[in-house]
Amino acid sequence: MHGVTLILLVLGFGGIGWMVARARAARFAKPATAADRPNSLPGQHGWHMAIWIAAPALLFLGIWSAVSPALVRDAVLSTPAAAGLPGPGFERSAILAEARSLALGNAYGAFNQQAEVLAPAYAAAQSRYDWIGTTLAILLAFAGGAFAFTRIRPDYRARTQVERAVMLALLVASLIAILTTLGIFLSLVIESWRFFRIVPVTDFLFGTNWSPQVIRSNDPGATLGAVPLFWGTFFIGAVIAMIVAIPFGLMSAVYLTQYAKPGVRKWMKPILEILAGVPTVVYGYFAALTVGPAIRDVAVMLGMPFASSESALAAGLVMGVMIIPFVSSMADDSIAAVPQSMRDGSLAMGATTSETIGKVLLPAALPGVVAGVLLAVSRAIGETMIVVMAASGAASITLNPFESATTVTKQIVDLLTGEAEFDSPKTLAAFALGLTLFAITFLLNVVALRVVKRYREAYE
Amino acid sequence: MTDTNLSNAVPKLSARGVDVFYGQKQAIKDVSIDIAMEHVTAFIGPSGCGKSTFLRTMNRMNDTVSSARVTGDIRLDGEDIYSPAMDVVQLRARVGMVFQKPNPFPKSIYENVAYGPRIHGLAASKGEMDGIVERSLTRAGLWNEVKDRLTDSGTALSGGQQQRLCIARAIAVDPEVILMDEPCSALDPIATAKIEELIHELRGRYAIAIVTHNMQQAARVSQRTAFFHLGTLVEYGRTSDIFTNPRQERTKDYITGRYG
Ligand SMILES: Nc1ncnc2c1ncn2[C@@H]1O[C@H](COP(=O)(O)OP(=O)(O)O)[C@@H](O)[C@H]1O
Ligand SMILES: [Mg+2]
Numbered sequence: 001m002h003g004v005t006l007i008l009l010v011l012g013f014g015g016i017g018w019m020v021a022r023a024r025a026a027r028f029a030k031p032a033t034a035a036d037r038p039n040s041l042p043g044q045h046g047w048h049m050a051i052w053i054a055a056p057a058l059l060f061l062g063i064w065s066a067v068s069p070a071l072v073r074d075a076v077l078s079t080p081a082a083a084g085l086p087g088p089g090f091e092r093s094a095i096l097a098e099a100r101s102l103a104l105g106n107a108y109g110a111f112n113q114q115a116e117v118l119a120p121a122y123a124a125a126q127s128r129y130d131w132i133g134t135t136l137a138i139l140l141a142f143a144g145g146a147f148a149f150t151r152i153r154p155d156y157r158a159r160t161q162v163e164r165a166v167m168l169a170l171l172v173a174s175l176i177a178i179l180t181t182l183g184i185f186l187s188l189v190i191e192s193w194r195f196f197r198i199v200p201v202t203d204f205l206f207g208t209n210w211s212p213q214v215i216r217s218n219d220p221g222a223t224l225g226a227v228p229l230f231w232g233t234f235f236i237g238a239v240i241a242m243i244v245a246i247p248f249g250l251m252s253a254v255y256l257t258q259y260a261k262p263g264v265r266k267w268m269k270p271i272l273e274i275l276a277g278v279p280t281v282v283y284g285y286f287a288a289l290t291v292g293p294a295i296r297d298v299a300v301m302l303g304m305p306f307a308s309s310e311s312a313l314a315a316g317l318v319m320g321v322m323i324i325p326f327v328s329s330m331a332d333d334s335i336a337a338v339p340q341s342m343r344d345g346s347l348a349m350g351a352t353t354s355e356t357i358g359k360v361l362l363p364a365a366l367p368g369v370v371a372g373v374l375l376a377v378s379r380a381i382g383e384t385m386i387v388v389m390a391a392s393g394a395a396s397i398t399l400n401p402f403e404s405a406t407t408v409t410k411q412i413v414d415l416l417t418g419e420a421e422f423d424s425p426k427t428l429a430a431f432a433l434g435l436t437l438f439a440i441t442f443l444l445n446v447v448a449l450r451v452v453k454r455y456r457e458a459y460e
Numbered sequence: 461m462t463d464t465n466l467s468n469a470v471p472k473l474s475a476r477g478v479d480v481f482y483g484q485k486q487a488i489k490d491v492s493i494d495i496a497m498e499h500v501t502a503f504i505g506p507s508g509c510g511k512s513t514f515l516r517t518m519n520r521m522n523d524t525v526s527s528a529r530v531t532g533d534i535r536l537d538g539e540d541i542y543s544p545a546m547d548v549v550q551l552r553a554r555v556g557m558v559f560q561k562p563n564p565f566p567k568s569i570y571e572n573v574a575y576g577p578r579i580h581g582l583a584a585s586k587g588e589m590d591g592i593v594e595r596s597l598t599r600a601g602l603w604n605e606v607k608d609r610l611t612d613s614g615t616a617l618s619g620g621q622q623q624r625l626c627i628a629r630a631i632a633v634d635p636e637v638i639l640m641d642e643p644c645s646a647l648d649p650i651a652t653a654k655i656e657e658l659i660h661e662l663r664g665r666y667a668i669a670i671v672t673h674n675m676q677q678a679a680r681v682s683q684r685t686a687f688f689h690l691g692t693l694v695e696y697g698r699t700s701d702i703f704t705n706p707r708q709e710r711t712k713d714y715i716t717g718r719y720g
Contacts, residue, residue: 261526341563345626347524348559349576349633350552359575364566 006061006134013141014054021152022046028154040158048158051165052148057141064133075125081117096122188438191431198425199224204432210395212415212426220425226433228395232405233437236316236391237380240401244320245376249327250369254357256328257335269332276325280385287318287390299402310392312405319386323376330375334368334455335361367455374448378441384409408433472497472667473518473555473637478532480513480522487513491532491693493686495637500659500668502678502699505688506714511671514688515639518669519555520548536637553580555637556630561646562622564614564629569606572614572625573597576633592632600628601658620651624658631662638662640670644677656681675715679703687711 025045031037040048073096076082086092098115101107103122110116151158196204199221207225215223252272256265292314299307338361346356362369392404393414415430471494480488487510495501495518503511513522520541522528534541541551553576564572573593576582583589593610597603602624606617614625623643630638640659644652659668659681672678678685678699685702687695687710695702695711706712 339563341559341561342565344521344524344559345563345565345629346575348519348521348552348557349579349629350549351575351579352549355579359579360565 003061003065006137007058010054010057010061010137010141013057013138013145014050017053017145017148018046018050021049021148024152025158031154036154038154039156040162044158044162045152045156047162047165048151049145049148051162052144053141054144055165056144057137060140061133061137064136068129068133072122072125072129075129076118076122079121079125081121084114085118100126185438188431188435191428192435194423195425195428195432198428199432204429205436208397210411212411212429215425224425224429226408226436228397229406229408229411229433230436231397232312232391232395233381233407233409235399235401235405236312236387236407237319237383238377240313240316241320241323241380242373242377244317245323245327245380246373248320249324249372249376250331250362252324252328253331253335254362257332258353258357258361272325272328276329278322280322280383281389283318283322284385284389287314287386291318292390295402302402304402307402308392308404310390310404311402312391312398313401315387315391315405315407316401318390319380319383322383322386323380326379327372327376330372331365331369334365334372337368337456338364367451371448371451371455374444374451378444378448381407382409382437382441384413388413408437412437470497471495472537473669474535475514475517476533476535478514478517478530478534480510480517480531481529482525483527487691488517489691491688493693493696495667495669496684497636497667498664499684500663500670500682501684501686502682503669503671503686503688504673504675504678504714505694507673509688510691511688512641515641515669515671518637518639519552519557521557523548549580553633554635555639556633556635558623558626558630558638558640558643560642562619562626564617564622564625566613566615568611569597569614569617569625570610573628573632575629580633582633596628596632597625599631599662600624601654601661602628618651620647620654623647623651623655627655627658627662631666635666637667637669640668642671642673645673652677675703687714689714 022042022045025038025040025042028038076096076099077085085095095112095115095118098107098110098112099118099122102110102115102119103126110119203221204224204226206227207221208227209223209225210228211223256269256272260268292309292311295311295314295317296307296309299311342360342364343356346360347353351359387407387410391410392406393410394404395406395411396403398405412430412433415426415433418426421427473495474493476492478488478491479486491514493501503515505511513528516522517530517534518541520530522530530542536551536554540546565575567575570593573596574583574589577589577592583592594603594607597606602621605621606612606625614622617625623646627638627643644655647655656677659670662668670678670681682699685697685699686693687702687706687708689710695706695708697707702711703715706715712718
């Protein structure tokens with residue numbers, strides 16, 4: 001039976017179970033005293049039954065869909081038709097995959113003769129295992145239902161059981177995000193480890209020549225030195241972008257918290273927040289089509305006739321503008337967290353508003369502001385779209401903002417979008433870059449969150 | 461009615477017909493009072509009656525509340541403090557303020573005291589500043605406790621020490637008037653006793669106005685007492701008279717604890 005049909009069937013059984021249990025529980029004898037009152041409401045018995053019918057069967061189907069392809073394949077391999085297959089390896093997998101496509105009707109002809117021979121055997125094995133899975137799932141649903149049915153008694157604590165099931169479901173939901181992150185991290189680590197078996201870590205971390213187009217097979221590390229990328233990332237994301245974002249973000253936060261009338265604040269803050277939600281690709285257009293050429297023109301005027309429109313300055317400036325709302329909102333929060341009594345104390349000493357801001361509020365809010373800036377840096381160096389569109393692909397170590405520079409994220413995109421085998425140092429380098437970026441942003445976030453935490457405690 | 465000018469003292473600050481509004485709501489109605497040099501004037505009354513609001517008119521801290529509006533006449537040494545010619549920065553140097561909850565800045569003890577003198581440019585050299593800091597801390601009765609740790613953060617002191625630090629901070633700019641808004645309400649009895657003692661010692665140099673909800677405290681530290689009720693000044697007079705022989709029925713009810 002088809003998977004979706006089967007799932008719907010199980011859910012249907014669950015629904016029937018819900019109604020049956022509910023109706024049965026509703027007919028409990030009226031209690032004589034409050035102490036005799038049934039422990040659970042009819043609806044809770046209904047849910048208890050439905051969960052017992054559906055949950056084990058669906059869980060089984062989930063596991064079955066993961067293991068049954070391997071069982072089918074083993075069954076196919078043990079048929080006489082499989083006698084002529086090559087030994088375990090890439091070729092055998094390819095033939096089997098083709099046979100599977102033919103058997104499931106996803107393909108109409110095979111590239112490989114042997115696949116056509118195997119297809120009928122494959123189809124037979126598949127249908128046998130499908131049938132087994134379906135039967136087991138339905139049996140489980142009935143077994144669960146029968147178990148729950150015997151529990152429909154006035155003194156049974158269905159309420160508690162349902163509560164427990166809800167908690168379990170919530171726990172699983174929250175674990176999924178964590179486990180996914182962990183999985184991504186693990187795959188990064190594994191692929192990076194494969195990369196570092198080919199290219200020495202020191203070559204990668206300290207090498208200054210990055211030209212993945214010309215990897216020499218006898219010494220791949222020589223052209224995979226990531227220092228120019230680290231520099232470019234730092235220069236664009238942590239220097240140029242921050243030179244824009246920190247002062248403007250801070251000043252807008254100071255204005256919004258200290259000077260703006262409530263009416264002005266009421267419409268300005270949401271606008272800043274909307275700005276933070278603009279898709280980065282829009283900023284990318286802006287950087288590539290407007291800012292980049294304008295900066296090239298300036299550079300030409302300044303006497304750099306061969307200036308590129310893919311300058312570090314263009315990407316960095318636009319990135320800085322993108323980060324302003326972020327810095328502003330973090331700084332806003334930390335300034336607002338400084339108690340009003342500090343401000344009053346300073347004003348009562350005769351300080352003006354700007355003296356109060358400069359000498360009391362900002363120093364007091366500094367840890368929070370620093371944490372905000374660290375988070376902003378971590379966002380900027382992870383930012384991809386703007387640099388993909390506006391930064392150059394050529395790696396160079398330069399202090400001249402009019403020259404082109406490239407970033408880690410841009411290179412990851414370039415490495416993975418070309419056509420290359422999955423196992424080449426070039427492709428694997430993308431994972432090593434990803435891991436490095438992950439480590440740095442992770443560190444920045446940890447430090448920032450600790451600073452924020454300590455800062456919060458100071459005012460509690 | 462209330463005798464606003466108590467004959468034998470020189471008025472430092474004098475208020476006449478002061479009204480304060482928060483938006484449409486009137487918090488102070490037609491209050492007239494004189495605050496005298498070398499006297500402690502206590503403001504008492506049930507909470508919400510406008511004591512803090514009135515206190516804050518005297519250093520124009522109400523300016524920082526956007527909805528607040530003050531009318532009437534308040535003079536410091538005969539000079540209208542609400543006139544456009546009055547510089548608020550100078551006014552607040554002359555009329556210092558201590559708040560209900562100790563609010564030292566998150567800076568060193570030294571920097572807390574030096575804050576005002578720096579803003580007003582009172583010290584020409586490091587040596588002068590050191591002198592001001594030492595003198596202010598000594599007057600606030602804190603010098604002996606903190607002289608070895610002037611670089612420690614002011615927020616690391618105990619509550620009572622923090623409040624004395626705030627007093628030192630206020631007197632570092634040589635004010636003439638000191639306004640205190642329930643300065644002991646966040647402190648334990650021992651720290652409170654120290655502050656009260658300090659107020660006694662400071663009296664000789666300043667005009668002090670103190671808001672308190674503690675009647676014994678008013679009786680202990682003040683020479684003049686003003687009783688506020690629902691935004692009006694009900695009675696103002698010598699503390700001894702107010703507590704032993706109030707002229708108004710409402711004052712008597714309040715003092716004897718009939719309502720609070
Ligand atoms: N910032 C403000 N905005 C609006 N109303 C206020 C404000 N501050 C105080 N009030 C109101 O003014 C009245 C007097 O308050 P306050 O001066 O704090 O009284 P007290 O110090 O005697 O307890 C109260 O009704 C209070 O609600
Ligand atoms: Mg008050």
